[in-house]
Amino acid sequence: MKKKRILVAVLNWGLGHATRCIPLIEALITKGYEPILASDGAALALLKEEFPNLVAEDLPSYNIEYSKSPNLLKWKLFLESPRIIQAIKAEKDHTKLLVEKYNLNGIISDNRLGVHYKHLKNVFITHQLNVLSGNTTWLSSKLHQNYIMKFDECWVPDLPGSKNLSGMLGHMRKTPEKVKYIGPLSRFTKENLPQKxxxxxxxxxxxxxxxxxxxxxxxxxxxxxxxxxxxxxxxxxxxxxxxxxxxxxxxxxxxxxxxxxxxxxxxxxxxxxxxxxxxxxxxxxxxxxxxxxxxxxxxxxxxxxxxxxxxxxxxxxxxxxxxxxxxxxxxFSGFRDFRFVTDFSSLFTLFEGK
CATH class of the missing domain: 3.40.50.2000 (Glycogen Phosphorylase B;)
Structure with a gap:
C-alpha cells in the first residue's frame, strides 16, 4: 500500500521551528506516512542532518534580517512587510508545484504562512495565537489570526488551561474551534546521567x-x-x-x-x-x-x-x-515536565479523509 505523503514545511527563523518538528516528523514515519521536508537556510540544513533519508525541498526564503538595534526590529519588519508578503506569495506558488510533484496528501506548516493548498487538508503549527509587538499587539495578533483561519486546523504545542508554558501567547479569551492543544513538543527524553x-x-x-x-x-x-x-x-x-x-x-x-x-x-x-x-x-x-x-x-x-x-x-x-x-x-525551582502525551494517531486522522 502506497504511503500517504505529508509536506512538513518549517520557518527558518533560528533553529527552534525545525527542532520542535523533529518529534512530529518521527511520529509521521512511525504511523506509516512519508514526510516530505521543506524549508530554507539553516533550518533545512538541520532537517537534512536529522533525516538524511527523507526528501527535502528548498522553499523561497523570507530573508528576514535582524536589526542590530533591538528597538528598531518591529519597524524594520514593518518596512520589510511588502517583501515578506511577496515571499509568502512565492511559497504559495511553490507549494502548488510540490503538491503536483509529489502527489501530496496533506500539509503541516510550522509558521510558513503561504504553505497551504485548498484541495488538501492543511495544518498550521504555532504557539503564537497572539503576536506581541508592543503597542501594536492588537494589530499583529489580528493579522496572524486571519492567516491561521485559512488552515483547516491550528495545532498549538502547549496545554489548554491555566497550567501551561506559553501564557497569553498561545491562549485567547475564546479558543477558536479549529485550534487544538497538542501538548509541548520536544525531541528530547529525560535520563538520569552522571553530571559531566x-x-x-x-x-x-x-x-x-x-x-x-x-x-x-x-x-x-x-x-x-x-x-x-x-x-x-x-x-x-x-x-x-x-x-x-x-x-x-x-x-x-x-x-x-x-x-x-x-x-x-x-x-x-x-x-x-x-x-x-x-x-x-x-x-x-x-x-x-x-x-x-x-x-x-x-x-x-x-x-x-x-x-x-x-x-x-x-x-x-x-x-x-x-x-x-x-x-x-x-x-528558583527549575522546570518540570507536564507528562502530557501527544495523541498523534488522533491528530493524523485529519489526513485520512477524502
Missing amino acids: YKIMIILSGPEPQRSFLEKILLKEFRTTTEKTLFVRGVLGEHNPIAEADNTNLILKDYILGKELEDMFNSSETVICRSGYTSIMDLSKLEKKAFLIPTPGQFEQEYLAERLENLGIAPYCRQENFKISELKRLKR
Whole structure:
C-alpha cells in the first residue's frame, strides 16, 4: 500500500521551528506516512542532518534580517512587510508545484504562512495565537489570526488551561474551534546521567544577535573554573572563533540528535535564549536554567519575565549579563515536565479523509 505523503514545511527563523518538528516528523514515519521536508537556510540544513533519508525541498526564503538595534526590529519588519508578503506569495506558488510533484496528501506548516493548498487538508503549527509587538499587539495578533483561519486546523504545542508554558501567547479569551492543544513538543527524553558539565550554554536565533551574545558569554566564561559546554549553534559556513585556552570551557559549533540529548541530561544548569522551543525542551528535561531573551523580541522577553515571576527560572537582559548573575539560580525551582502525551494517531486522522 502506497504511503500517504505529508509536506512538513518549517520557518527558518533560528533553529527552534525545525527542532520542535523533529518529534512530529518521527511520529509521521512511525504511523506509516512519508514526510516530505521543506524549508530554507539553516533550518533545512538541520532537517537534512536529522533525516538524511527523507526528501527535502528548498522553499523561497523570507530573508528576514535582524536589526542590530533591538528597538528598531518591529519597524524594520514593518518596512520589510511588502517583501515578506511577496515571499509568502512565492511559497504559495511553490507549494502548488510540490503538491503536483509529489502527489501530496496533506500539509503541516510550522509558521510558513503561504504553505497551504485548498484541495488538501492543511495544518498550521504555532504557539503564537497572539503576536506581541508592543503597542501594536492588537494589530499583529489580528493579522496572524486571519492567516491561521485559512488552515483547516491550528495545532498549538502547549496545554489548554491555566497550567501551561506559553501564557497569553498561545491562549485567547475564546479558543477558536479549529485550534487544538497538542501538548509541548520536544525531541528530547529525560535520563538520569552522571553530571559531566556544571553549565551548558546553547545559543540559537537569528544574526547578528546570536553573535553579540556569543561574544558576551565567551568573555564571561573565558576563565571559568566550572566545567562548561558552550554550543555556538551555527550550521554550515560561518566565521570560526578561536579555540578556548581554558580546559574547563569546551566549544562546539553544534551538536545534534542523541549526543545533544545526552549533553543536556549530563549538565546541571542550562544558559539559553527564552525561545519557546527551548522552554519546551527545558520542561521535558526538567532542567534548571538561566534565560537571556533576544533583544527586541517581545515574545522572548514576555516568556522570560513570566517564568521568572512564576519562580521557575531567572533571566536578565543580554547587555547586563555577568557570570555573577548565576547566583540567583538557587532561588528558583527549575522546570518540570507536564507528562502530557501527544495523541498523534488522533491528530493524523485529519489526513485520512477524502
